[in-house]
Amino acid sequence: MTASPSRPSSAVGLIYAMAAYLSWGFITLYFAALKAVPPILVLAHRIVWSVVFLTVLLIVFKQGPDFRRAVRNGRLRWAMLGSTVMIAINWYTFIWAVTNRQTVEASFGYFINPLVNVLLGVIVLKERLRLMQWIAIGFAVAGVAVMGWYRGGLPTVSLILASSFGLYGLIRKTASVGPLVGLSIETAILCPIAIGFVAVSTFDGRPMFHWGPLVGVLLMLGGIVTALPLIWFAAAARRLRLATMGFLQYTAPTCQLLIAVLVLGEAFTIWHGRSFGLIWIGLAIYSVDAALAFGRWRSDNAAADKAAAVTASAGSTPTPTGNDAEPVAVPECQA
Template structure:
C-alpha cells in the first residue's frame, strides 16, 4: 500500500490561499473609502493600474514570449475578450453594490458561485450531477425564491455576481493560459478603452486624479496591487493544496464580507432574509459534504490500487 504524502509546500500554499480569500473578504473596506468616485471610473483605474502591476510580474517571470504568443491565436484572443467583459461586469456590479450599501447581498453572490458552477456544468458541459448536488441546487433555488416571495426582492446583485463570476471561471477553464498571463491578456484587451476613458475624464475635469485629496490619490493608484496580490496568492496556493481544501477555503471571502455588512455597516438582515440565506447555506453545506465524500472515495480507491 502506497503512502500519500503531502506536498512539501502544502502549509505555505494553504496560508497563501487563506490570505487571498481574506483579502477578497476585507476588500469592501477599501472600496468604501472610494465611494466618492464613480464605480465605472474605479473600474477603468483598476484595469489601467492592474496592467502596470501585471506587466511588472510578467517581466519578472520572463513570460513576455508567452504573452506575445497568446495574441497570435485568434480563438484565444476571442475567448479572453469575452472573459474580460464578464470580469469587468462583475467588478462593476460589485463595486457599485458595496458603495451603495449592499455588502451582504454581494456576499450572497459569491456564496452562490459554487452552485452556479455546478449548474452551468450540467447545462453547458452536460456533466452528470450526483443526487446530493441536485439537492444542494434545490436548496439554493428555494432560498432565492424565499427572498422573492417573502422579502419581495429579486436578489439581482447576488445573481449577477454569481453568474458573471461562474461564467468567467468557465471560460478560464477553456483557456490554455496561466492565471497571471491570462489576466494580463484580458487587461490588455480592455486597456485602450479604459485608458481612453480616463484621459477623457481628466480632460473634462470629471476624473478623480487631480480632484481628490492625497489619501484618495494613493487609494486610486494602488488599485492594481489590491487587484493582483490576492490573485497571485491564490494562484500560488491553488498549485499546492488539494482541491477539496481550496473549495472549503473559498467560503472565507463571502463569510468575511457578510460579517462586515452585518456588524460594521449595519445593513438590514431580518428574519425572512435569515431564513432565505439559511436555505442557501444548507445547500452549500450539502455541496461541500458531497465534494468531501467524493474526494475521500477517490483517495481511498487510489490508495487501495497502490
Template sequence: MRNGLLNAICAYIIWGLLPLYWKWFETVPAGEILSHRIVWSFVFVAGLITLQKRWKELKLVLKDRGTLLPLIASSILITVNWLVFIWAVNNGHVVETSLGYYLTPLINVALAIVFLREKPTGGQWLAIVLAGAGVVLITVDYGSFPWVSISLALSFGLYGLVKKRVKIDASLGLMTETAIVVPVALVFWSYLGVSHASTVWSLPVGSLALLLLSGVATALPLLLFAKAAKSLTLSLLGFVQYIGPTLTLILSVTVFKETVSHVMLISFALIWSALIVYAMASIRAARQLAAQ
C-alpha cells in the same frame, strides 16, 4: 487539489473584505474607480510578467486565436462584474452583492452540469437543493428583482467557466485580460481630463496612494482564483465561494449598518448547511475514487 483549495480560500477571503477597500472611495464615481482599477491592475501584472521574463510567451498567447477569443470574453465579463460591484458598494447595496455571490455557486453548478458534463452525487444534489432554497428565500424576502445580484452572479459564473476551459498560465491570462480593456480605461481617463470631470486626482495623498494599490487588490485574488480553477471542479470552486459573501454579509451588518431580516438569517443557515453537506459528499466521493 489541496493547493487549489487553499488558493480558492485565500481569494475568497480577499474578495469578501474588498467592500471595506472600495467604500473608502465612495465619493468617486464607479466608472472612474473602475478605470483606475483596470489601469493599475495592468501595471501590477505587467511588473510580474517582467520579473518572470515572460513577454515572449505573452506574444504567443496574443497570436493564438483559440486562446485570445475566450480571454476577450473573460475580460469583458470581469469588467462588468467590477463595475457593478463597485457601484453597489458605494451606493449602499452591500447586502445585494452578498446575495449575488451566494447565487454564483448555483450558477457554477448549472454551468458545470451543462457545459462540463460534471455529474453531482446524491449528497451534492442535496446540497444544491438546500442552497437553492436558501437563495430563493433571500430573493423573496428582498422584495424586488435583485438586478445587482443577478448581474454579479452571471458575470462571475461565466467568467469562472471561461477560466476553467482556457488552458493558460494564471499571470499570462490576467495580463491578456487587462491588456484588452486598458485602452478603454485610458480613453476614459482622457475624456475625464478634457471635460474636467476627474475627481481622483483631487483626493488626499493617502487616499490616492491607496487607490494606486487597487491593482494589487484586484490582481492578487484573480491570480489565486485562476490557479484554483485549474485544479478544482467548477462545482467545488463554486461552493468554496460562500466564504466571500459571508464575510461581505458580516461587513454589511456590522460596519455598513444595513439590515438583515430573520428570513435572511434562516436562508444563510440553509446555505451553510448546504456547504457542509457538499463538502462531506465531495470528500466521500474522492475517497471512493482513490480506493478504486
C-alpha cells in the same frame, strides 16, 4: 496516486490561501473608501493600474513569452474576450454594490456561486449530477426565492455576480492560459476603454486626486489590490488539495457579509437570515458530497496503485493508475 503535500508545503499553502481569500473579503473596505468616486471610474482606474502592475509582474516572473504566445493564438483570443466581458461585469457590479450599500446581497451572490458553477456544468458541459448535488442546488434555488420574496423581485446583484463569475470560471476552465497571463490579457483588452474614461474624467475637471490625496493613492493601488491575491491564490493551489481549496473559498463572502453588517452598517433582517440559511444548508450538503467524492477518488487511486505495484513486481508492464485529476474542482479566484 498523487503524493500528499508535505506538512511545511501545506502550511505555506494555507497561508497563501488565507491571504488570498481574506484579501478578496476585505477588498470590501477598499471599495467602500472609494464611494465618492463613480463606480465606472473606480473600475477604469483598477484596470489601468492593473495593466501597469501586471506588466511588471510579467517581466519579473519572465512570463512575457507566454503572454505573446497566448495573444497570437486566435482561438484563445476569442475565449479571453468572453472572459474579459464576464470579469468586467463582475467587477463593476461588485464595486457598485459596495458603494450603494448592497454588500450583503453581493456576498449572497458569491455564496451561491459554487452551486451556480455546478448548474453551469450540467447545462453547458452536460455533466451528470449526483443526488446530493441536486439537493444542494434545490436549497440554493429556495434561498434565492426567499430573497426575491423579501425584496419584491429577483436579487439582481446576487444573480449577476454569481452568473458572471460562474461563466468567467467556465471560460477560463476551457482556456489553456495561466492566471497571471490570463488576467494580463483581460486587463489589456479593457485598458483602451478604461483610459478613455479616465481621460474624460480628467478633462471634466475630475483628475485622479480630485477627491483628495488618500483617494488618489487608493486608486493607484488598484493594480496591486487586484493582482496580489491572484498570485497568492495560484501559489496556494499548487500546495493544497483541491478539496481544501474548495472549503476555504467561503472565507471571502463570509468576510464580506461580516464587514457589510458590522462595519458598514447594512441591514441583516430575518428574511436575510432565512435565505442565507437555505444557501448555507445547500453549501453544507455540497461540501459533504465533495468530500465523499474526494475520499472515493483517493480510495480508487490507492487500489489502482496497489494493483500496479503488484503487476510491476511480477515483471509486467504497469497499468495506468487512477484518474489524473481529483473530482473536486479548484474554485476560480475572485479576481
